[in-house]
Amino acid sequence: MTARSEFEFSVKLSIGQFVPGSSLLHMLDPRVKIVVCVMLIVSAVLVGRIFAVTLLFVLVVSVLVGTGVGAGLAFRALRPVAPFLAVLAVIQMFAIPQLRENAVIVWEWRFLHMTDRSIVSGVLLIGRFAVIVMALHLFSVTTSTNQLIHGVEQLVRPLEKIGVPAHELAMVVHISLRFLPILLFETEKLMMAQASRGADFGKGRGVRRLRRLFPLFVPMFLISLRHAEAIAESMESRCYTGGRGRTSRLRPRLKRADYLAIGAFIAADGAILAANYLFSEAVWGSRALCIL
């Protein structure tokens, strides 16, 4: 028990922490990892078949095992999500009325029902989320925030030609991440100062709680705006004028391993997506296969 717990947030902010290491994934160029991660998320959303989502899952796990990060880490990532996923899947499988229309009913009791469509959608839900969670996790655990920001900036740089301010976007993310600890410190201080003036941040709900939190939210915004002015001023006094003509100390180059990794991944992911669309009901005309 910490004596400070009443006003302490630090503990709650450690989400998806970067763990320094020397696995293959740590070594890869951040751009490659971003592309892989985004592709995994997009394919997980697009995929509509059980076998395809299973293959995606196998793909993520094999990436983790193959690069020496270890699958244990990824399964640990799934643990906090698992109970919620289970609840959602059960609801999806038994209680969504829309999934009952044009479906083969497997089992039924009062308002509960299980159909071929509800099974598919329940399994897909679990599979999709598992893939996305693991993809995000393998990325965040092996990539430091600096690498992330540089990677994003370089990836979006080609878009500068059509007017997307890549460098500026990266700078925004950078400031956000750097400002979080300041905000944390300021909020702790605010809460303590207001507690000294008789404010009570205890439980309570609805309007009552809102009235307690308002005097906290308002100065939180004001302090941040004030900080923002100071940051902007100090950036300007160091002659910051945006991305144009700015050079970088770190200029990562894509190595052969990076090309190999991204090539192999795109091939595997593309094959899964293609299979997903090829083995559709329209092609095979069979309902039984469709379930898979």
Add this chain to the structure above:
Amino acid sequence: MRNHKDALLAIEGVYHSYLPGTPFERRSLDGVDLSVYEKETVGIIGPSGSGKTTLLFHCNGLLRPQRGTVRAFGIPIGEPGAELRDIRRRVGCVFQSPEDQVFERYVGDDIAFGPRNMGLAVETVRERVRGALATVGYPFSFKDRLTSRLSLGEKRRVAIAGVLAMDPRLLLLDEPTAGLDPEARRDLFEIIDRFKRRSGRAVLMVSHRMEEIAELSDRIYVLVRGRVVLQGTARGVFSRPDLLSENGLSLPAPAQTVRLLQERGIPVRSGACSVQEAADTIEELFRDRT
């Protein structure tokens, strides 16, 4: 020695460490004893990181002691279920750069935040605001000023008024003069003075400006790495320059002047803490000569 039971605030053997049980554990208070009596101004000095602010946070229950006891107005703070809101009403705390916490659009509403939290009637709240504004040296009409148009010094006075409006008997001040110009600092001393003029009030203040601690405090505690290494009257504490400099603290400028004169072989009496006292002791020299 005064009876310990009369103390407004009595701290005994308080330990505190941040993030206990983790690799980042850092001890900030290591068995501190401190007491504040009625009508007193007590100063705490120490190098940065010595636990001054942490100690202050124990005085009105913002932190609970991990070991040891803290009693404010006879109420033990450490125990669960202690009426902390009641204690915080009687022990007002002005934080470092308190102007950051001014959040209402108008001065009056900000000062009224504390009294309103206490559930006072509208009339009483108005009287509290009037009184607090008077103590910090502003007319009642100042309540309608926009907080976004105030200068830093004005805002700080408003923030202090916000604490004074709770009508505390013990006022805690954390680096109250940091960032103020000499004139605003003078004004602040006057505010403290006005506050103390009312019966039974006491002040506990933390600062690393030796001059103001020396000038304002009846008693001084020197805090180094979470321990009280020296305590006593200003005169007593500042007659130990060796112990102070050992811990990275300097003497107040007047005392330093006297000390430099002594080192050059001029027989000045030591113990001067304020400019006035230093002037007096130096004058003594000339008077003896003539």
Add this chain to the structure above:
Amino acid sequence: MNEKVRKIVIAGVMGAISVFLGATHLGFIPWFAGAALTVMHVPVIIGAVLEGPVVGAVIGLIFGAFSLIQGAIAPTGPADVWFVNPLVSILPRLCIGPVAWLVFRAGKKLKEGQLFIISGFIGVAVNVFIWSLSQKLGGFESDAVMVFTVGVSCVAAVTVSCLLLFWQYKKSSELFPYAVSAIAGSMTNTALVLSSLGAYKFIPWQLIGTIALFNGLPEAVMAAILTVVVVATWSGIESKRKGSSV
């Protein structure tokens, strides 16, 4: 001060507030029946009205991306997990800022009376949108209860926004556009998130009207008040009373 630098910094700082409120759960205010009101979209609105639509969209992107990551890595309830889908978490949030800014711009040009009517229409439009969408996809035409709920939500939306605006009007007409744009921004968030949840069949359409009423409305009111208070204090806009309430 250089416009661009200030825009970058304000976007970053407001994005941080949004993330902070989400990560510490300070931004979730327990409401009734286990539901919670959120204020994480308020930094988006404030950023948009202070610095324009692009800044608003960027803050929205940060807000959305964070709720996606939080849903994937540290969810605190089944509802968080829905947000792992970028169409639920990111797309709706991108729209909050630009909508709030557009309404703000329009609001500055119009007179109060006109705004009064328009804001009413926004309330109706958003709710009719949800209503018609739910009718189309949910197929509960026969369900009189649902029609009633959605109808009530329309009426309540108009009443509350009118009341709020009236209150604001009495305080200061300068703050009028801020309140309206905050309501519009907040309702954009509610409407788009709920309809994407509905489209993915995470929530039955029958429930969506109720949620829009019981969560969306108070959230909009809250966003409006918070935005107005912050902007007024920040830029020193006087209230009609020109003085404190003491």
